[in-house]
Amino acid sequence: MTPVKTDILDTLENGVIITDKDLNILSWNRWLVVHTGISQEKARGQHLPELFPGTSFSILKRKIHIAFTLKIPAFTNASVEKYIIPIKLNKITKSIFRFMRQDSVITALDDTQAAILIYDATPLLEANAIIETQLKLVEKQARTDGLTQCYNKTMFNELLAIEIKKADRHDYTFSMIILDIDNFKSVNDTFGHLVGDYVLKEIATISAQSIRESDVFARWGGEEFCILLPQTALANAVAVADKLRRILAAHDFGAAGHQHCSFGVAEYSKDNQQSDLVRQADEALYYAKHNGKNRVAACLDDRKFILGP
Amino acid sequence: MKILIVDDTKLSRAMILKRIPENVKNSSKIFQGVNGREAVDLYKEIKPDITFLDLTMPEMDGFTALEIIRAHDPDAQVYVITADIQAKARERVLALGAKGIEKKPIDETRIAQILATIQ
Amino acid sequence: MIDNEIKDALEELINISYGSATAAIADLFDSFAQLRVPGIKVVPVGEVEHAVLGENNHEPNLYISTQMFKGTFEGEILFVIDKQSASNMQDLICLLEDVCIDKEEDDAEIRQSILEIANILGASCIGKLAELLNSVVSFSPPIIELNNRLFMGREKTGYSMVIIISTLLEFEKEQITGHLFILFDDEMFVWLEKSLYAFIEENT
Numbered sequence: 001m002t003p004v005k006t007d008i009l010d011t012l013e014n015g016v017i018i019t020d021k022d023l024n025i026l027s028w029n030r031w032l033v034v035h036t037g038i039s040q041e042k043a044r045g046q047h048l049p050e051l052f053p054g055t056s057f058s059i060l061k062r063k064i065h066i067a068f069t070l071k072i073p074a075f076t077n078a079s080v081e082k083y084i085i086p087i088k089l090n091k092i093t094k095s096i097f098r099f100m101r102q103d104s105v106i107t108a109l110d111d112t113q114a115a116i117l118i119y120d121a122t123p124l125l126e127a128n129a130i131i132e133t134q135l136k137l138v139e140k141q142a143r144t145d146g147l148t149q150c151y152n153k154t155m156f157n158e159l160l161a162i163e164i165k166k167a168d169r170h171d172y173t174f175s176m177i178i179l180d181i182d183n184f185k186s187v188n189d190t191f192g193h194l195v196g197d198y199v200l201k202e203i204a205t206i207s208a209q210s211i212r213e214s215d216v217f218a219r220w221g222g223e224e225f226c227i228l229l230p231q232t233a234l235a236n237a238v239a240v241a242d243k244l245r246r247i248l249a250a251h252d253f254g255a256a257g258h259q260h261c262s263f264g265v266a267e268y269s270k271d272n273q274q275s276d277l278v279r280q281a282d283e284a285l286y287y288a289k290h291n292g293k294n295r296v297a298a299c300l301d302d303r304k305f306i307l308g309p
Numbered sequence: 310m311k312i313l314i315v316d317d318t319k320l321s322r323a324m325i326l327k328r329i330p331e332n333v334k335n336s337s338k339i340f341q342g343v344n345g346r347e348a349v350d351l352y353k354e355i356k357p358d359i360t361f362l363d364l365t366m367p368e369m370d371g372f373t374a375l376e377i378i379r380a381h382d383p384d385a386q387v388y389v390i391t392a393d394i395q396a397k398a399r400e401r402v403l404a405l406g407a408k409g410i411e412k413k414p415i416d417e418t419r420i421a422q423i424l425a426t427i428q
Numbered sequence: 429m430i431d432n433e434i435k436d437a438l439e440e441l442i443n444i445s446y447g448s449a450t451a452a453i454a455d456l457f458d459s460f461a462q463l464r465v466p467g468i469k470v471v472p473v474g475e476v477e478h479a480v481l482g483e484n485n486h487e488p489n490l491y492i493s494t495q496m497f498k499g500t501f502e503g504e505i506l507f508v509i510d511k512q513s514a515s516n517m518q519d520l521i522c523l524l525e526d527v528c529i530d531k532e533e534d535d536a537e538i539r540q541s542i543l544e545i546a547n548i549l550g551a552s553c554i555g556k557l558a559e560l561l562n563s564v565v566s567f568s569p570p571i572i573e574l575n576n577r578l579f580m581g582r583e584k585t586g587y588s589m590v591i592i593i594s595t596l597l598e599f600e601k602e603q604i605t606g607h608l609f610i611l612f613d614d615e616m617f618v619w620l621e622k623s624l625y626a627f628i629e630e631n632t
Contacts, residue, residue: 059540066544070452072551075569080539103569317465318440319433323632365443365463392447397460413444414631 015085015102015118018109021068023048023057026113035087035100055086060106060116067108074106078121079128085118101125145219147197148204156218156226160274163230167268175237175267177227178281179207179244182260182293184223195255202253203261210244226281234267234298238308241265241296245308249294260294263308267299310427313357315342315374316390317366321413325361325390328417333424345369349377352385359427362407364391364398372401379406388423390415430470430591430617437624438593441560442466442553446595446608449552453545457520459599467594476590480506480609491539493546493572497554499565501623502616505554507546507570507597509606514538516604517545539572546570549597549608561623589614 009016010030018026028043038051049057059081063074076084078101087100103119143155151159163174181187181203188196200223207225208217216228229237241263249260264285268277280299287305288297296308310333316322322341329339340355342348346369348362360378364371371389378385389402389410402410408426411419443466454461471479481490489511496504509517521541547570558565590611597606612620 062544066548070548070552072548072555073567075543075547077540077543077569077571080536080543080572105569318436318443320437320440320628320632323628327632365447365465367465392444393463394447394451395454395460396451397454401460413447 014120015116017048017085017116017118019048019064019114019116020112021064021114023061023064025051032085032118036085052086057084060084063106064114067106067114068111071108076102076104076106078103078125084116089122096126096129097122145204148201148219150204150208150225151216151218153218153220156216156220156228157274159216160228160277163228164268164274164277166230168270172231173233173268174228174230175232175234175265176229176277176281177237177241178220178264178278178285179225179227179241179261180285180289181223182262182289184259187256187259191255199253199256199259202251203248203259206247206251207244210247211240215240234265234300237265237267238296238298242308245294245296262288262293263296264288265296265298265308310337310359311355311357312337312339313342313348313351313355313360314339315344315348315351315360315366315371316363317343321363321390324414325420328415328420329424330417330421345371345374348374349381352378353381356382358386359424360385360387361390362387364389364393364402372405375402375405375407386427430468433628434621434624435468437628438468438620439466441557441624441627442468442593442595442610444560445553445556448556449549450597452548452552453597454599456524456548457599457602459520459602462596462598462600464596464598467592469592469594470589471592473590476592476611479592480508480594480607491542491572493542493570495546495550495570496568497550497565498568499558499563501558501561501563501565501619503554503610503612505546505550505570506609506611507542507549507606508609509542509604513604513606514542516602517541517606520602520604543570543572545597545606546572546608549606550610553595553608554610561620561627563623589617591617591620 012029012031015032015035016029017032018028020026025043025046025048028040032043033039043051049055059076063076066072066074083099083102084104085102089095089097089100101121103121105117107115109115143151145152160176167174181199184196184199187199203225204217204219207227211217211227212229214230218226220226227240229240232240245261245263249258251258253259262285264281264283264287266277266280266284283303284297284299284305288295288307291297291307297305298308300306312329314322314325316325326339340351340357342351344366348360348371349369352360362371362375371391375387375389378387383406385406387407389407390413391398391410392413394412399410409423443463446466447463450461450463469479491509491511491514493507494504515538518538518541550570551567554565554567590613593610595608597604597608
């Protein structure tokens, strides 16, 4: 009968270190020779931490202690502990980590010897990192308006719903403004869509700069934008709208010259539905348009409107 | 001899019962309780010569029952048989006046030794 | 599906197994943990999340670690701990180590501690239970998430009922409360029932 091969550890595509309780190396396999450049002869008898100065082995020491005293396998996790043996990665393209990420299992073989098994988890963690980056990008895109880079209607509605809950719970109020560029269709017809887009972008930039940091500015769609003003009563929201109206009316939009906008303002009142608030602001906007444009109108009560200052 | 066995699980009481030597079993009256409250009530009622008491039980745990029993009868012979093998649990039980604390599942020789100290 | 005799026996064996697992942690912390009577429930797969997280369902700051064990006896161990308890536990471990990193900056340290405690608790408990039932198990590494949505897609596995054993890790003085859950599917229950009857037969 052929004798059983005992050097099977050298054929494994993962690291195996046999140590005593104090992390003195009794043996390590070929995988570690290849990845660390330290031969089996040189490693044998060495104190593991001394082979890698600058690397902390306190976690491994604790794991070994647990494995020996409790007789259960101890683990380290590539996404938490990152690695236990520092192995530099020389990958140039698409490289994310400087050191190989490792999972490991530490098992007591008997009362004196422990096996440390090391698995390369770099590809998995790299894939995770890429997915995470892309996910963040997709999440950002899902709440952003492509043209103006401000929030879109979906995001505005989500923030509005949160604001309603906050207002109900803490018993305070807030307001919203809808603004619409007056005669925007003629801008597109006269100067073309590129100029139209430029006007939209300029309005988004100027508006976002003119409001408080806690306010939310979003594109509602087409040439309509909206602003959410937390903890703001109607009169103050009207003042904010009128200030913005004047800034925009004074602005020079280059080829499109001077443009102006109409504003509808409404304040949230308890027990209103989200749709009621939006409708009130929208109807106030309609009122402003029908009363000469370039104006601010506020919804006082359901169906009662007043023109701004 | 009167023996009181208190443990919330039937299995655990049966395991203790099975390990009591036949001769002791034949010459004794054995009572059983399922929580600390019953341990206290049964103790006062029957005044057993020896009590085997669990620690982890619903309604009233073994620590509390032990304390009440020892206050009621400073000579009470209570042995705690428990899965709670924390060093601090042991200290606490002995400080409360238990005669001993044994790790579950208890073996036959140990039960026989304990019973021999009573007879 | 679970008769009283089996439930009673399972409670007792879990009590014994969990007792030794808790002692391992208590001795590590040089502290004292309150032991409680374990809870045993059988629930449909779809209700596992509620049974495990209960009213904490809306609590966003829960760490959940999961660990599989395999063998003649297979299942999953869950350790659930809130952020505050985890942070208190981290303080204890820091004391043991004499080295501390600012935990506000690095949540990795907290995760590391939870994985360690979860592994000690889970592997000791299941290891002891397997030993009592003459079985051998092997463990996969625990993994951790800060999440309260665990059971997505579970229905696909085809299991209908899940047995949930729950115990509490409670250090009153240090204000640490964690929940350990052991989950088995209904197929495993057949094995468990047989082994428990054998155990009862042998010991009573």
